[in-house]
Amino acid sequence: MMVRLTIDGRQIMVDGHVNVLDAASKLGIHIPTFCHQARLSDLGACRMCLVEVEGMGKLQTACTLAVNDGMVVRTDTPRVEKARRMMLEFLLINHPLECTVCDASGECTLQDLAFKHGSAETRFKGKKRILRDHIISPLIDRNLNRCIQCKRCVRVCEEIQGVTALGMSYRGAATVVGPFMDKSLDCEYCSHCIWSCPVGAITSRAMKHKVRTWEMEKSEAICPYCSCGCTLSYNYRDNVVYRVTHAEGRGLNMGSLCSKGFFGYDVINHPDRITAPMVRDADGVLRRTTWQSALEEVARNMKRISRESGGKAVGGIASDRLTNEDLYLFQKLMRMVFSSNNVDTPSGLWSRTVVPVLEKRMGVRAATNSLDDLNYTDALLIVGCDITVANPISGLKVKQAIRRGGLVTEVNPGKTALSRLARRSLAVPVGKELALVKGLIKVILEEGLYDSETLGKYGKFSELEFSVRDKSLKEIARETDCSVDEITQTAREFAGAKKASIIFGETAVLQAGGEKVLEAVIDLLVLTGKLGQEGCGLYPILSGTNFQGALDMGVSPNWLPGHAAVSSDSERKRVEKAWNGKVPKDGGKSAYEMIQAAAAGKLKALYLAGVNPLATFPGGEDLEKALKKMEFLVVQELFLTDTAKLADVVLPATSLAEKNGTLTNVERRVQKTSKAIDGLGHSLPDWKIFSDLGVACGEEGMNYLNSSEVMDEIASVVPFYSGINHQILADNGLQWPFSRDDAREVYHEGYLGTRHLLPEGLSKDKQFFAAVPVWETHSADSKYPMTLVLGDLLFHSGSFTRYSESLNQLAAQATLLMNPQTGMGLDVQDGSSVRAVSTQGEFTVTVSYSEDIAPGMLFLPRHFKNAPVSALMIPGPDDQARTAIVHVRVVKA
Amino acid sequence: MMKSTEVFSAKEFSDMENIRARYQEPASAILPLLHYVQGAQGHLSEQALTFVAEFIGVPHVRTFEVATYYTMLFTEPVGRHLVQVCRNLSCHVNGAEEVLQGLKRELGIDVGATTPDRVFTLVEVECIGACDHAPAMMIDGDLHRSVTVDSVSRILNSYREKP
């Protein structure tokens, strides 16, 4: 219902559900506030927003007052002005006037409002309240005396982050904001409380007393740390990024960030950045040199080896952290200039496992729906994915759904940050996820909860029924460590929900036989008709920032840009025509195969862009041996990593803050990221290095003026990127497929592109069930009986963030997590040292007991030097690779 | 999740279960539960607060908020007898200040502190509803009205031997 009201003599029609504050802001009338914040519940605590309402004796708080038809409001009377001055005077009784040393100075609401409405004099003569305070965290600073008790930090921590680490304790003038028992903060370090605090009571210690807020310029960019693709704002001065701030209301994250996005910026101006090219001299020492000589060295050797030993003897692996422009030029360089299809990225294994199944079953090669849908989901099934770690802001959307009453069921080998909030959290042993999903299918079939339209199309479900016949629900429950009731309820909720989706991740799919889990998941979606509409779909979630872009750009041994098969003559021709150059005919090698070939002496030159195999690839010592054997190794990097130390040439690249380009997130959203500062020293953006190198090889087709030109070429080669250019992305992301003259192009809440794939449902040839006959993906081997889950931590993203001193303060060491029950069974104590042994190798690590991990399962974070998981992981070939789940034996060290 | 036996006796735990069962929403039992534990254990330890929070499914910080808000709940161990002196208006004008000074002198401690023998803890409170006989104070559950500096010592002595 719309209502009409008058504010300061001006009339406005607004929705009857809004409050006076919002109505006023629609008229451009600014009412000062402290405790109000968009997205938070209304509290009405600070009384800064008082207004006069005709017919109401007392002044009213605009932030909590619902509009009424015919209401007459005044915000500009002497009485209102006097009230504002009084409220400020009250606050300033206790607020210390230390703007001179306060990091919030310049962006403090109290400072601004006191300047505007306050009085320079106080009538209060007593002593200011002084509260005992202490440091509550290495990264988050609290200053109790500056606190104005607006409770924004407390509310944001509970309502948005779902953590509730902060509370208001004690009472009256002694009220303080702080953690449980006023101890140190033990939380997700999402930074929301820093963002929310209107004064300088909660600030970032990472930038404490380093720079004044008004000295910095701001520029928006995309976060480099995961595939969610959040918009953030770099704040910089003199070519130094001093902090990241939240871009209020912007991006798919609406400004929200996670610990990595907010605190991880200190890698940018890290003192260890390499800032000049280096070439190994005759004495075997890496020496700084000019770009020209470094590029000539690379061009000469790569061309020579490619000429002498053939394109198959050279290869390249690029990080999925690079931009689309970087990645596109990388594979173009490798294919066209060095005649090799040996191109891959570390996320290639995921793409080769997941994408073929998506393609076969649904004809798609990415998530079908938008992350935004997650906010409104009624039922969500999460299989083998800790969404709060893999994609923290997507996790936030799931938390919002839960607050709205959405029913979330997790199927993970342990508890996650979501477990406390979710409807249920099923700790299913790795390998048994399949049984659980089939159990859900069984309930749906038996209770007739399937989608009638699907039934109409398929006639009957006999194959599917047959595949779930040989086990009773009781047996399924026993095998999955769940109860029959939990399985039944989950199935009913999922089938009965209007909007229901499934998220799955690495733990489910990157295990032996993991594609079967995916097949069963798709069967479940099809059976319940939860596809092809808003709120119903499938989200494959890998955390690598631009893993989708890397696939789209053809950084793959078998796929050209646009997911075109290398083996297809017509596709190759099409790309060759666009490039005016040659694309080799034979498929190339995956990263694993390249390392194998290197070990066998068949691959002689390797180009690594932004990857540090020694820290992240499986293979342990064998890997190191293979790399050392290379005749020519180029490493393009930000830091002199262990791998870079082995290189013949090291090329200094820039971070994402120092370049323009685009990234494609986990929901197919192509977003522009913009340069904040100039490249440090002589470092150059990756695309520029590839371009210069192509030119140094005498290839004019590799000459580009800027990354925008590269995008124009991408748009002409990748069909579903057609029409995309940097201008169109200036303000908004865009979800592919997109084409300017495509009728499906929709403009929705500021976003362009296709929000939901499969609007017409599955095509005729896809209308079948996989009806997976088996019940488990794999079973334990008696020699290696424990299942080790290798995963990420909330506070780190690959090995890259290990350069962030801030994030290292939150997590610097890896420990092997195990349930106390498992520990007792193995006779290993909490804190003791054990050897973890897989078929591949072993290492020693400290044990931490944790109730969060299911009995019989182990968890170890990757990317920590003290636990080089590379030694345990089994590198490949693809179908045998074990990079997320490894079977091990644990023995006392 | 914490085990009840780490903090509570079997009897305490079963009492707590009964209290919780009185409410449709377990979270609603927060105050009665904390009040019960205060009575049973003399204060609300970190473990007790953690347990109660998990027992009724609220974030840990919630029990801490409630425990620190109410003057009759304590997060630190208190003496065997709790002396609560009213400082509000009626008592104030009728000599609460002198009474308080007398108590401090007699006990040898400051407001908020506990005597070394752990017999008394002295705290200030706001109006306890005995304005007609100000100045007033409460010791444990007993109300003492029209207290004078001279009566302080006698009143305290009557508690020294009490359990």
Ligand code: SF4
């Ligand atoms: S950083 Fe996030 S989780 Fe931690 S206290 Fe602040 S809002 Fe809560």
Ligand code: SF4
């Ligand atoms: S710390 Fe800041 S946000 Fe939190 S209550 Fe105090 S002033 Fe408000």
Ligand code: SF4
């Ligand atoms: S969720 Fe991902 S993209 Fe967003 S701030 Fe965190 S790491 Fe960056």
Ligand code: FES
């Ligand atoms: S903003 Fe309205 S009461 Fe605080």
Ligand code: FES
């Ligand atoms: S003022 Fe002391 S009892 Fe009321």
